[in-house]
Amino acid sequence: MSLKTTPTKFSELSGTTNSKNPLGGSLVRLLKAVPGVIEYELSRSFKPARIAMFLMMILIPTALLISVAYQVPEQLKNDQQTNLVFSMLLYALVPQILTMLAMLVLASPIVHTEIEGQSWIYSLVRYQGRRALLLGRYFVAVLWTSCAGVVVTSISVPFLPLNQPLQTWGTISLLCILASLAYGALFALIGVLFQKRVMVISFLYALVVEGVLAWLPAVINQLTIAYRLRSILFRWVGLDSDRLFQSNELVQNGMVATDPTGWVQIVWVLAISAGLLAIALWLVETIQYSFQSEL
Amino acid sequence: MPTGESREFSKSKWKGSCNQFMENLFDFQSLSLMYGTVVGVNDLQLSLPKGAYALIGPNGAGKSTLIGLITGSLRPTLGSLSVLGENPRRSSTFQQRIGVCPATELLVHGVTSKQWLVLLIRMCGWSKRLANQRADEVLEQVGLADARNQCIHTYSLGMRQRCKLAQAIAHEPELLILDEPFNGLDPIGRHQMGDLLIDWAKSGKSLLLASHVLHEVERITDSFLLIFGGRLLASGTTGELRRLLADLPQDIIIQSETTDRLASLLAEKPWIRALHRDKQANRLVLTVDSPMKLYDALANWASSGTVSIKRISGSDGDISTLFKLLISRHRGERAYRNTGAHS
Missing domain, CATH: 3.40.50.300 (P-loop containing nucleotide triphosphate hydrolases)
Incomplete structure (x- = not known):
């Protein structure tokens, strides 16, 4: 068509590069943007629905733990085995189930809700916007979930028959934070990878891998987050002497790491979290999501 | 134009x-x-x-x-x-x-x-x-x-x-x-x-x-x-x-009291693709390959008194009409059927 302008050759273009970014490099801008997202998400979080969910997250496991504790006969309350059982129960209910499910609900749909809510485009057209959004919402999810876990632990521990309540409280609280970080990163990655039925996929993953594989007496259980968290629990709560630790059935079946301290497992959990999060951050900028109707 | x-x-x-x-x-x-x-x-x-x-x-x-x-x-x-x-x-x-x-x-x-x-x-x-x-x-x-x-x-x-x-x-x-x-x-x-x-x-x-x-x-x-x-x-x-609009084929309606003479003059022109005479309404409906040539010819005939023209309706040059024309051309239709033309 005669009206078209003549295409200019790229070689004819000069000065095509833009001026230096006045707002700093990639990492600096990301670090500047993430607090903005956290602040925004937190301000949105203090709404009746979220507070109600938070209260449910606290009340149900707390009520369950205290009601079970009241069923224990008085003579068994100081028993080593009872201590271990209640430590395990507290661990299973709080860092394992509560934290995992809460992170599943909060971290899995980070991308999906943005696409569904037609707001993905706004972060997409901002440099590091997607990463800032993912990181910001991840940290808010971690904050809410670990807070809920620590509150449940803090309320429940005084009512439970535990020989070392303070140590148990500290360990379980730490496990809540570690579990939030690790499961949050895992579910955020699943949310970045899958655009449809992300909650179902996350739930199936949690059930099959963290629920079943983690309890198989095989090397494969070492690939799960639950294995690492459980190992910290066994080292720091209930089985604090090496004799008790080595003689435990779970330890003998290879379902708990035999490191002399729990610190190695903490490093493992943090490394897994950082690795999963790094992959999610890389993918979220790379994947071309189907949101064409948005534009 | x-x-x-x-x-x-x-x-x-x-x-x-x-x-x-x-x-x-x-x-x-x-x-x-x-x-x-x-x-x-x-x-x-x-x-x-x-x-x-x-x-x-x-x-x-x-x-x-x-x-x-x-x-x-x-x-x-x-x-x-x-x-x-x-x-x-x-x-x-x-x-x-x-x-x-x-x-x-x-x-x-x-x-x-x-x-x-x-x-x-x-x-x-x-x-x-x-x-x-x-x-x-x-x-x-x-x-x-x-x-x-x-x-x-x-x-x-x-x-x-x-x-x-x-x-x-x-x-x-x-x-x-x-x-x-x-x-x-x-x-x-x-x-x-x-x-x-x-x-x-x-x-x-x-x-x-x-x-x-x-x-x-x-x-x-x-x-x-x-x-x-x-x-x-x-x-x-x-x-x-x-x-571009003026260069594209389009339908044009001419109201005239001398439709017979106008029709005979237009029929000889190579850029007229179709011509329909509505005697009762005193009008000609044309499909024109080159509207600019038509306008030139009409101006000449009218100024010399050969024909009298009361009204010309057709594409008014707005972007909407142009767009329809271009789509029509893109689809391979030979001429845009002008249904919404106004004088």
Whole structure:
């Protein structure tokens, strides 16, 4: 068509590069943007629905733990085995189930809700916007979930028959934070990878891998987050002497790491979290999501 | 009808601005995007200097896909593109140079426009203090200063559109991209939005406006890109497009008291493709290959008293008619059947 302008050759273009970014490099801008997202998400979080969910997250496991504790006969309350059982129960209910499910609900749909809510485009057209959004919402999810876990632990521990309540409280609280970080990163990655039925996929993953594989007496259980968290629990709560630790059935079946301290497992959990999060951050900028109707 | 000078002028104007800034707004090299077997954008080859452009096309024409490519949210299947001299998907500085106002409804709940704007400005790497300051400024600019602490979901459609525009211009981009900004707006809202965009274009910054509301677009810019089926049908200024319109085959209705004489004269002309005489209404319905030649001939015959002409109806040269003509030509139809012509 005669009206078209003549295409200019790229070689004819000069000065095509833009001026230096006045707002700093990639990492600096990301670090500047993430607090903005956290602040925004937190301000949105203090709404009746979220507070109600938070209260449910606290009340149900707390009520369950205290009601079970009241069923224990008085003579068994100081028993080593009872201590271990209640430590395990507290661990299973709080860092394992509560934290995992809460992170599943909060971290899995980070991308999906943005696409569904037609707001993905706004972060997409901002440099590091997607990463800032993912990181910001991840940290808010971690904050809410670990807070809920620590509150449940803090309320429940005084009512439970535990020989070392303070140590148990500290360990379980730490496990809540570690579990939030690790499961949050895992579910955020699943949310970045899958655009449809992300909650179902996350739930199936949690059930099959963290629920079943983690309890198989095989090397494969070492690939799960639950294995690492459980190992910290066994080292720091209930089985604090090496004799008790080595003689435990779970330890003998290879379902708990035999490191002399729990610190190695903490490093493992943090490394897994950082690795999963790094992959999610890389993918979220790379994947071309189907949101064409948005534009 | 525009003269040849206007066509040349616009070309030299575009060329001149190329040389002046040494950086084109868009450079598309065989740009194509496929959704599986469906063509989204088909072999676009275009270079445009900085300026304000309207991207015109019906639904499904490929406007949004092209915007997706321009913003870097979509990856071309074939070819390459450069926007403001940068590759949208590879440049680390590109996103801060563009502002995008999407067509979709703004569905943000429980958040005030200021909170939302501050978030989006901070996402660009601005500090909290500057983001707050800038959010206030830009809300003032779009006329939402009084409603800044009101939740977005309580806004009217027009206010939400202005809020979308505010986020697009908040980080002071060089290029503003708007997809159907007039959607759902009442006449006052349309006028206000038009004024805002006119101001933007006058400020010397670049603008790409995708719309099918043609008269509002004509108010804002006189440079058009007509797109259909993922292909660029035409591009140019209003003057150039009107000239193109005059060169395209179209239907013309002539009311005359001398229809017999006029019909016999016209029947001899090679550029008359079809001629229908409606004796009772005293009118001729013509399909003309070259309307400019017809107008010349009619002027000659009328001035010499050979025929008398009461009224000529036909394509009035507006962009809507042109677009229909171009689509018609794109589809391979020989002449556009002018149903909506007015005198």
